[in-house]
Amino acid sequence: MGMKLLRLSKELVIYLFIAIVIALVVDWYRSKDMPTESAPPFAATLMNGEQVDVIAQSYESPVIVYFWATWCAACKFVSPTVDWISQYYPVVAVSGSSGPNERVSHFLAQKGYGFANINDLGGDLFRKWGISVTPTIAIIKDGQVETITTGITTPPGLLVRTWLNQ
Template sequence: MPIKKLPRPVRFLLWLLVFALVYFGAQQYQKRNLVSGPVPDYSAPLLQGAYFDSRDLAGKPYVLHFWASWCPICRFEQDTIQALSRDHQVISVAMQSGGREEVQNYMQEAGLNFITLLDEEGRLASRFGVRGVPTTLLINSDGEIAFREVGYTSEWGMRLRLWWMK
Protein backbone atom coordinates (compact mmCIF):
# COMPACT_ATOMS: atom_id res chain seq x y z
CA MET A 1 0.00 0.00 0.00
CA PRO A 2 1.48 3.40 -0.97
CA ILE A 3 2.21 5.79 1.89
CA LYS A 4 -0.16 8.43 0.49
CA LYS A 5 -3.10 6.05 0.95
CA LEU A 6 -2.39 5.54 4.63
CA PRO A 7 -4.50 7.56 7.09
CA ARG A 8 -2.96 10.93 8.01
CA PRO A 9 -2.17 9.99 11.67
CA VAL A 10 -0.32 6.86 10.50
CA ARG A 11 1.69 8.87 7.95
CA PHE A 12 2.55 11.38 10.68
CA LEU A 13 3.76 8.61 12.99
CA LEU A 14 5.85 7.07 10.19
CA TRP A 15 7.52 10.42 9.46
CA LEU A 16 8.09 10.93 13.15
CA LEU A 17 9.71 7.50 13.39
CA VAL A 18 11.96 8.22 10.39
CA PHE A 19 12.97 11.59 11.87
CA ALA A 20 13.75 9.99 15.25
CA LEU A 21 15.86 7.25 13.64
CA VAL A 22 17.85 9.78 11.59
CA TYR A 23 18.31 12.12 14.57
CA PHE A 24 19.45 9.43 17.01
CA GLY A 25 21.59 7.77 14.34
CA ALA A 26 23.36 11.09 13.70
CA GLN A 27 23.87 11.57 17.45
CA GLN A 28 25.48 8.15 17.79
CA TYR A 29 27.65 8.78 14.73
CA GLN A 30 28.92 12.06 16.22
CA LYS A 31 29.77 10.35 19.52
CA ARG A 32 31.66 7.45 17.96
CA ASN A 33 35.15 8.89 18.63
CA LEU A 34 34.49 10.34 22.08
CA VAL A 35 36.26 8.69 24.98
CA SER A 36 34.18 6.63 27.35
CA GLY A 37 34.84 4.97 30.67
CA PRO A 38 37.48 6.49 32.96
CA VAL A 39 38.47 10.09 32.24
CA PRO A 40 42.10 10.31 31.16
CA ASP A 41 44.30 12.55 33.30
CA TYR A 42 44.80 15.92 31.64
CA SER A 43 46.21 19.33 32.36
CA ALA A 44 46.01 22.65 30.55
CA PRO A 45 46.53 26.35 31.12
CA LEU A 46 43.61 28.13 32.75
CA LEU A 47 42.27 31.32 31.23
CA GLN A 48 42.60 32.83 34.68
CA GLY A 49 46.38 32.32 34.57
CA ALA A 50 47.27 29.21 36.60
CA TYR A 51 47.53 25.63 35.39
CA PHE A 52 44.72 23.09 35.76
CA ASP A 53 45.26 19.42 36.61
CA SER A 54 42.30 17.04 36.40
CA ARG A 55 43.63 14.99 39.33
CA ASP A 56 42.60 17.90 41.59
CA LEU A 57 38.96 16.93 40.91
CA ALA A 58 39.37 13.27 41.90
CA GLY A 59 36.25 12.05 43.69
CA LYS A 60 34.13 15.03 42.59
CA PRO A 61 31.49 15.03 39.85
CA TYR A 62 31.79 17.75 37.21
CA VAL A 63 30.82 18.93 33.75
CA LEU A 64 33.54 19.02 31.09
CA HIS A 65 32.32 21.28 28.30
CA PHE A 66 34.17 21.84 24.99
CA TRP A 67 33.18 24.98 23.08
CA ALA A 68 34.54 27.55 20.65
CA SER A 69 34.01 31.29 20.31
CA TRP A 70 33.36 30.91 16.57
CA CYS A 71 30.59 28.31 17.08
CA PRO A 72 27.02 29.70 16.80
CA ILE A 73 25.50 26.75 18.69
CA CYS A 74 28.01 27.29 21.51
CA ARG A 75 26.90 30.92 21.75
CA PHE A 76 23.30 29.78 21.97
CA GLU A 77 24.19 27.29 24.73
CA GLN A 78 26.57 29.51 26.76
CA ASP A 79 23.84 30.84 29.10
CA THR A 80 22.98 27.24 29.97
CA ILE A 81 26.60 26.50 30.87
CA GLN A 82 26.79 29.72 32.89
CA ALA A 83 23.63 28.75 34.82
CA LEU A 84 24.98 25.23 35.47
CA SER A 85 28.25 26.66 36.77
CA ARG A 86 26.37 28.34 39.62
CA ASP A 87 25.22 24.96 41.01
CA HIS A 88 27.77 22.44 39.67
CA GLN A 89 31.49 22.24 38.99
CA VAL A 90 31.96 23.17 35.33
CA ILE A 91 35.28 22.98 33.55
CA SER A 92 35.03 24.44 30.07
CA VAL A 93 37.55 24.09 27.29
CA ALA A 94 37.87 26.93 24.76
CA MET A 95 38.87 24.91 21.74
CA GLN A 96 40.71 26.67 18.91
CA SER A 97 39.29 30.04 19.94
CA GLY A 98 42.51 32.04 19.95
CA GLY A 99 44.86 33.04 22.71
CA ARG A 100 44.26 34.08 26.30
CA GLU A 101 43.38 37.69 25.46
CA GLU A 102 40.90 36.77 22.71
CA VAL A 103 39.08 34.24 24.90
CA GLN A 104 39.07 36.64 27.88
CA ASN A 105 37.55 39.39 25.73
CA TYR A 106 34.94 37.02 24.34
CA MET A 107 33.93 35.78 27.79
CA GLN A 108 33.87 39.28 29.27
CA GLU A 109 31.65 40.58 26.45
CA ALA A 110 29.32 37.59 26.88
CA GLY A 111 29.22 37.92 30.69
CA LEU A 112 30.67 34.44 31.26
CA ASN A 113 32.79 33.56 34.28
CA PHE A 114 33.01 29.77 34.44
CA ILE A 115 36.40 28.04 34.69
CA THR A 116 37.96 27.86 31.25
CA LEU A 117 40.94 25.92 29.93
CA LEU A 118 42.76 27.15 26.83
CA ASP A 119 43.09 24.62 24.03
CA GLU A 120 44.41 26.84 21.24
CA GLU A 121 45.48 24.01 18.95
CA GLY A 122 42.81 21.46 19.88
CA ARG A 123 45.19 18.94 21.46
CA LEU A 124 43.06 18.44 24.57
CA ALA A 125 39.93 18.08 22.44
CA SER A 126 41.70 15.45 20.30
CA ARG A 127 42.68 13.54 23.42
CA PHE A 128 38.97 13.24 24.28
CA GLY A 129 37.95 12.44 20.69
CA VAL A 130 36.08 15.73 20.30
CA ARG A 131 35.49 16.48 16.62
CA GLY A 132 32.69 19.01 16.94
CA VAL A 133 31.48 21.63 19.38
CA PRO A 134 29.70 21.98 21.64
CA THR A 135 30.55 18.67 23.29
CA THR A 136 29.65 18.04 26.90
CA LEU A 137 30.88 15.20 29.11
CA LEU A 138 29.39 14.58 32.55
CA ILE A 139 31.94 13.03 34.88
CA ASN A 140 30.72 11.16 37.98
CA SER A 141 32.48 11.03 41.36
CA ASP A 142 34.19 7.77 40.35
CA GLY A 143 35.98 9.58 37.52
CA GLU A 144 33.89 7.84 34.86
CA ILE A 145 32.19 9.53 31.93
CA ALA A 146 28.51 9.08 32.73
CA PHE A 147 27.02 11.00 29.76
CA ARG A 148 28.36 12.26 26.44
CA GLU A 149 26.56 14.83 24.32
CA VAL A 150 27.51 16.47 21.02
CA GLY A 151 25.55 19.52 19.94
CA TYR A 152 23.08 21.67 21.80
CA THR A 153 21.66 20.42 25.08
CA SER A 154 19.03 22.29 27.06
CA GLU A 155 19.59 23.36 30.64
CA TRP A 156 16.86 21.09 31.97
CA GLY A 157 18.31 18.20 29.94
CA MET A 158 21.74 18.68 31.51
CA ARG A 159 20.29 19.15 34.98
CA LEU A 160 18.27 15.96 34.57
CA ARG A 161 21.39 14.05 33.50
CA LEU A 162 23.34 15.49 36.45
CA TRP A 163 20.56 14.43 38.82
CA TRP A 164 20.44 10.96 37.23
CA MET A 165 24.23 10.69 37.57
CA LYS A 166 24.02 10.96 41.37
Protein backbone atom coordinates in the same frame (compact mmCIF):
# COMPACT_ATOMS: atom_id res chain seq x y z
CA MET B 1 -12.72 18.47 13.94
CA GLY B 2 -11.90 15.88 16.64
CA MET B 3 -10.66 13.31 14.10
CA LYS B 4 -8.51 15.90 12.39
CA LEU B 5 -6.92 16.90 15.71
CA LEU B 6 -6.31 13.24 16.60
CA ARG B 7 -4.65 12.58 13.21
CA LEU B 8 -2.52 15.71 13.58
CA SER B 9 -1.49 14.62 17.10
CA LYS B 10 -0.49 11.17 15.86
CA GLU B 11 1.58 12.68 13.04
CA LEU B 12 3.27 15.04 15.47
CA VAL B 13 4.21 12.14 17.77
CA ILE B 14 5.59 10.16 14.81
CA TYR B 15 7.67 13.13 13.58
CA LEU B 16 8.93 13.80 17.10
CA PHE B 17 9.93 10.14 17.48
CA ILE B 18 11.76 10.20 14.14
CA ALA B 19 13.57 13.42 15.10
CA ILE B 20 14.67 11.92 18.43
CA VAL B 21 15.94 8.75 16.74
CA ILE B 22 17.86 10.78 14.15
CA ALA B 23 19.36 13.00 16.87
CA LEU B 24 20.47 9.95 18.87
CA VAL B 25 22.05 8.31 15.82
CA VAL B 26 23.89 11.50 14.85
CA ASP B 27 25.04 11.96 18.46
CA TRP B 28 26.29 8.35 18.57
CA TYR B 29 28.13 8.78 15.26
CA ARG B 30 29.80 12.04 16.32
CA SER B 31 30.94 10.63 19.65
CA LYS B 32 32.18 7.21 18.49
CA ASP B 33 35.86 8.28 18.68
CA MET B 34 35.50 9.86 22.11
CA PRO B 35 36.27 8.09 25.40
CA THR B 36 33.37 6.03 26.67
CA GLU B 37 34.58 4.62 29.96
CA SER B 38 37.63 5.96 31.79
CA ALA B 39 38.21 9.63 31.21
CA PRO B 40 41.67 10.51 29.87
CA PRO B 41 43.92 12.36 32.34
CA PHE B 42 42.72 15.92 32.47
CA ALA B 43 44.84 18.33 34.48
CA ALA B 44 45.42 21.77 33.01
CA THR B 45 45.73 25.48 33.74
CA LEU B 46 42.61 27.60 33.51
CA MET B 47 42.76 30.96 31.77
CA ASN B 48 42.74 32.66 35.19
CA GLY B 49 45.96 30.79 36.10
CA GLU B 50 44.39 28.25 38.47
CA GLN B 51 45.24 24.56 38.13
CA VAL B 52 42.36 22.14 37.64
CA ASP B 53 42.27 18.34 37.74
CA VAL B 54 38.93 17.21 36.35
CA ILE B 55 39.43 13.56 37.28
CA ALA B 56 40.20 14.36 40.93
CA GLN B 57 37.29 16.81 41.04
CA SER B 58 34.93 14.17 39.62
CA TYR B 59 35.27 12.06 42.79
CA GLU B 60 33.59 14.87 44.75
CA SER B 61 30.72 15.59 42.32
CA PRO B 62 29.95 15.21 38.63
CA VAL B 63 32.04 17.55 36.48
CA ILE B 64 30.66 18.94 33.24
CA VAL B 65 33.33 19.28 30.57
CA TYR B 66 32.26 21.62 27.78
CA PHE B 67 34.21 21.68 24.51
CA TRP B 68 33.30 24.78 22.54
CA ALA B 69 34.58 27.58 20.30
CA THR B 70 33.93 31.31 20.06
CA TRP B 71 33.02 30.97 16.36
CA CYS B 72 30.65 28.00 16.85
CA ALA B 73 27.06 28.88 15.93
CA ALA B 74 25.50 26.09 18.04
CA CYS B 75 27.67 27.12 21.01
CA LYS B 76 25.84 30.45 21.03
CA PHE B 77 22.75 28.51 22.17
CA VAL B 78 24.52 26.06 24.50
CA SER B 79 26.96 28.39 26.30
CA PRO B 80 24.25 30.23 28.28
CA THR B 81 22.97 26.85 29.51
CA VAL B 82 26.47 25.79 30.54
CA ASP B 83 27.00 29.13 32.26
CA TRP B 84 23.72 28.74 34.14
CA ILE B 85 24.48 25.19 35.30
CA SER B 86 27.99 26.24 36.41
CA GLN B 87 26.27 27.89 39.39
CA TYR B 88 25.23 24.43 40.63
CA TYR B 89 27.84 21.97 39.32
CA PRO B 90 31.54 22.22 38.51
CA VAL B 91 32.10 23.09 34.86
CA VAL B 92 35.41 23.04 33.04
CA ALA B 93 35.10 24.48 29.56
CA VAL B 94 37.68 24.00 26.84
CA SER B 95 37.70 26.52 23.99
CA GLY B 96 39.33 25.29 20.80
CA SER B 97 40.48 27.15 17.69
CA SER B 98 39.33 30.39 19.26
CA GLY B 99 42.47 32.49 19.15
CA PRO B 100 44.76 33.84 21.86
CA ASN B 101 43.79 34.05 25.53
CA GLU B 102 43.04 37.78 25.28
CA ARG B 103 40.48 37.20 22.54
CA VAL B 104 38.76 34.37 24.43
CA SER B 105 38.80 36.36 27.69
CA HIS B 106 37.22 39.32 25.91
CA PHE B 107 34.56 37.05 24.39
CA LEU B 108 33.72 35.49 27.78
CA ALA B 109 33.55 38.89 29.47
CA GLN B 110 31.43 40.37 26.68
CA LYS B 111 28.90 37.53 27.04
CA GLY B 112 29.05 37.59 30.84
CA TYR B 113 30.04 33.92 31.12
CA GLY B 114 31.53 32.87 34.42
CA PHE B 115 32.42 29.23 33.78
CA ALA B 116 36.03 28.10 34.23
CA ASN B 117 37.78 27.90 30.86
CA ILE B 118 40.90 26.39 29.35
CA ASN B 119 41.98 27.89 26.03
CA ASP B 120 43.25 24.88 24.07
CA LEU B 121 45.53 26.84 21.76
CA GLY B 122 47.25 23.80 20.26
CA GLY B 123 44.18 21.56 20.23
CA ASP B 124 45.85 19.02 22.53
CA LEU B 125 42.79 18.39 24.71
CA PHE B 126 40.49 18.24 21.70
CA ARG B 127 42.74 15.57 20.13
CA LYS B 128 43.19 13.64 23.40
CA TRP B 129 39.41 13.44 23.77
CA GLY B 130 38.70 12.80 20.07
CA ILE B 131 36.55 15.92 19.82
CA SER B 132 35.68 16.85 16.24
CA VAL B 133 32.37 18.64 16.83
CA THR B 134 31.52 21.67 18.94
CA PRO B 135 29.72 21.91 21.19
CA THR B 136 30.43 18.63 22.97
CA ILE B 137 29.51 18.08 26.60
CA ALA B 138 30.83 15.23 28.74
CA ILE B 139 29.85 14.47 32.30
CA ILE B 140 32.64 12.89 34.34
CA LYS B 141 31.87 11.11 37.62
CA ASP B 142 34.41 9.12 39.66
CA GLY B 143 36.92 9.30 36.80
CA GLN B 144 34.45 7.76 34.35
CA VAL B 145 32.79 9.30 31.31
CA GLU B 146 29.14 8.93 32.23
CA THR B 147 27.64 10.65 29.19
CA ILE B 148 28.73 12.54 26.09
CA THR B 149 26.47 14.61 23.90
CA THR B 150 27.21 16.74 20.87
CA GLY B 151 25.34 19.61 19.33
CA ILE B 152 22.61 21.70 20.88
CA THR B 153 21.31 20.72 24.29
CA THR B 154 18.64 22.39 26.38
CA PRO B 155 18.83 23.45 30.04
CA PRO B 156 16.43 20.66 31.10
CA GLY B 157 18.37 18.12 29.02
CA LEU B 158 21.71 19.02 30.62
CA LEU B 159 20.19 19.21 34.08
CA VAL B 160 18.58 15.76 33.76
CA ARG B 161 21.85 14.24 32.48
CA THR B 162 23.65 15.74 35.47
CA TRP B 163 21.02 14.59 37.98
CA LEU B 164 21.13 11.06 36.59
CA ASN B 165 24.90 10.94 37.14
CA GLN B 166 25.06 12.08 40.76
